[in-house]
Amino acid sequence: MTSRLSVFGLLGLVIRRDLLLAMRRRADVLTTLIFFVMVVSLFPLGVGPEPDMLRKMAGGVLWVAALLSSMLSLPRMFSADHIDGTLEQMMLAPQSLTVMVLGKIVAHWMLSGLPLVLIAPVLALQFDMPVEAIGVLMLALLLGTPVLSMIGAVGAALTLGLRGGGVLVSLLVLPLTIPVLIFGAGAVEAVSSGMDAVSNLSLLGAFLLFALVFSPFVAAQALRISME
Amino acid sequence: MAINWFKYSAPSTFYGLAGKLIPWFSWPAAALFAVGLYIGFFVAPTDAIQSEAYRIIFIHVPASILSMFLYLIMAGYAALGLIFKTRLSAMMASALAPTGALFAFISLWTGALWGKPMWGAWWVWDARLTSELILLFLYLGFIALQASIEDPRRADKASALLAIVGSVNVPIIYYSVQWWNTLHQGATIKMTGTSMHVAMQQSMFTVLVACWLYAIAVGLSRVRSIILEREANTQWVKELKEVRE
Numbered sequence: 001m002t003s004r005l006s007v008f009g010l011l012g013l014v015i016r017r018d019l020l021l022a023m024r025r026r027a028d029v030l031t032t033l034i035f036f037v038m039v040v041s042l043f044p045l046g047v048g049p050e051p052d053m054l055r056k057m058a059g060g061v062l063w064v065a066a067l068l069s070s071m072l073s074l075p076r077m078f079s080a081d082h083i084d085g086t087l088e089q090m091m092l093a094p095q096s097l098t099v100m101v102l103g104k105i106v107a108h109w110m111l112s113g114l115p116l117v118l119i120a121p122v123l124a125l126q127f128d129m130p131v132e133a134i135g136v137l138m139l140a141l142l143l144g145t146p147v148l149s150m151i152g153a154v155g156a157a158l159t160l161g162l163r164g165g166g167v168l169v170s171l172l173v174l175p176l177t178i179p180v181l182i183f184g185a186g187a188v189e190a191v192s193s194g195m196d197a198v199s200n201l202s203l204l205g206a207f208l209l210f211a212l213v214f215s216p217f218v219a220a221q222a223l224r225i226s227m228e
Numbered sequence: 229m230a231i232n233w234f235k236y237s238a239p240s241t242f243y244g245l246a247g248k249l250i251p252w253f254s255w256p257a258a259a260l261f262a263v264g265l266y267i268g269f270f271v272a273p274t275d276a277i278q279s280e281a282y283r284i285i286f287i288h289v290p291a292s293i294l295s296m297f298l299y300l301i302m303a304g305y306a307a308l309g310l311i312f313k314t315r316l317s318a319m320m321a322s323a324l325a326p327t328g329a330l331f332a333f334i335s336l337w338t339g340a341l342w343g344k345p346m347w348g349a350w351w352v353w354d355a356r357l358t359s360e361l362i363l364l365f366l367y368l369g370f371i372a373l374q375a376s377i378e379d380p381r382r383a384d385k386a387s388a389l390l391a392i393v394g395s396v397n398v399p400i401i402y403y404s405v406q407w408w409n410t411l412h413q414g415a416t417i418k419m420t421g422t423s424m425h426v427a428m429q430q431s432m433f434t435v436l437v438a439c440w441l442y443a444i445a446v447g448l449s450r451v452r453s454i455i456l457e458r459e460a461n462t463q464w465v466k467e468l469k470e471v472r473e
Contacts, residue, residue, distance in 0.1 A: 154389075154393060158373065158386045158389060158390060159373070159376075162376050162377060165376075168373065168376055171365075171368070171372055172369040172373060175362050175366050175369060175401075176393065176394065176397050178362060178401055178404065178405070179401055179404040182404045182405065182408040183404065203404075207400075218393060221389060222386065222389055225382060225385040225386050225389065226386065
């Protein structure tokens with residue numbers, strides 16, 4: 001007797017599996033995080049330690065670093081499953097590939113996006129950001145980093161198994177993430193200059209919903225193209 | 229009489245048709261370029277504010293318009309190829325990509341040349357410039373993805389999906405860049421709303437048509453090369469006069 005999984009059951013299964021696999025190889029998660037911290041720490045060394053300037057550019061620097069470090073972990077999203085044949089089994093399974101891809105996206109975000117959101121306040125303090133700006137920064141990252149994982153999933157699926165896929169995926173995905181960068185950094189900038197960040201955050205939320213509806217499906221189609 | 233509309237969707241028949249069509253587009257393109265640039269450089273009067281430097285718009289504006297249109301046309305062909313699995317549409321999409329990237333590059337380059345005397349800077353982070361730059365990145369991504377996949381069928385489909393995702397994103401990127409620019413209170417330079425001289429309009433329009441014809445001619449000749457490359461092992465290619473010689 002086979003019991004058909006519900007959508008949420010399937011989603012939970014995929015997420016649990018990916019998290020479990022990641023916990024067996026913690027180094028992968030940590031390298032992304034360390035990369036993020038390093039990139040952010042390089043900026044003061046590059047542009048000088050004046051607190052005024054650092055405070056002004058903190059939001060942008062943190063966002064660009066988040067963008068780069070989320071690119072770093074993208075090639076891993078499907079490649080391990082592709083190499084050991086799991087992906088093929090997933091595609092043959094009588095379950096929705098879109099839901100499985102959504103599960104992988106959520107797991108990817110929990111491993112590469114969520115840690116950034118959590119460590120960002122510490123780095124923001126290094127840049128002497130005011131407390132209310134840090135709150136908005138975290139909120140913006142919380143809304144924006146899932147979008148990065150979602151757009152990234154499409155790129156990762158398209159470049160699956162290609163030579164030099166790691167660089168290529170950044171080339172494909174980074175231009176598409178520019179709106180997230182603009183409004184993410186814009187939210188922080190708005191608070192710093194005494195304005196309301198609601199419009200920026202609302203737009204980020206809109207991107208999140210838009211990407212949530214379309215990107216798992218598109219990424220699933222991309223996987224089909226790459227696997228046939 | 230029933231016309232077989234799909235006759236020319238086969239690469240083997242389209243190859244010959246494209247060869248016959250190219251002169252009909254390339255020669256008018258050359259002629260209109262000459263006429264348009266003649267009007268632009270010798271007939272159109274000197275601008276009161278921008279003096280002679282404004283004449284670069286006769287190349288700049290048509291190139292910018294085409295760079296944007298070609299992306300949509302390319303994405304349209306790519307979508308056709310993905311939906312109806314017509315090989316020729318995918319080939320057309322990849323044939324148009326370099327031309328589109330070229331126009332985007334020309335648009336940025338001439339914009340910089342114009343910006344130096346007008347704004348005093350080669351580059352400002354103006355909304356139009358920035359979104360044109362991002363458009364160039366999108367073209368390069370499309371070309372890079374196509375180039376790095378060896379299997380042509382997978383390359384076609386993957387880059388088609390990328391082009392479609394990109395074309396959905398283009399308006400979002402455009403408006404977010406515009407909004408970003410107004411938020412930053414940077415250089416707010418706007419085109420002056422003064423009405424253009426008739427000769428300027430004529431020149432710009434002529435060059436625009438010339439650029440269209442050029443893009444079609446180059447697209448057709450590039451698609452012929454792509455067809456030959458992909459169909460190199462087929463009988464009809466081996467029987468072609470130019471291949472046998």
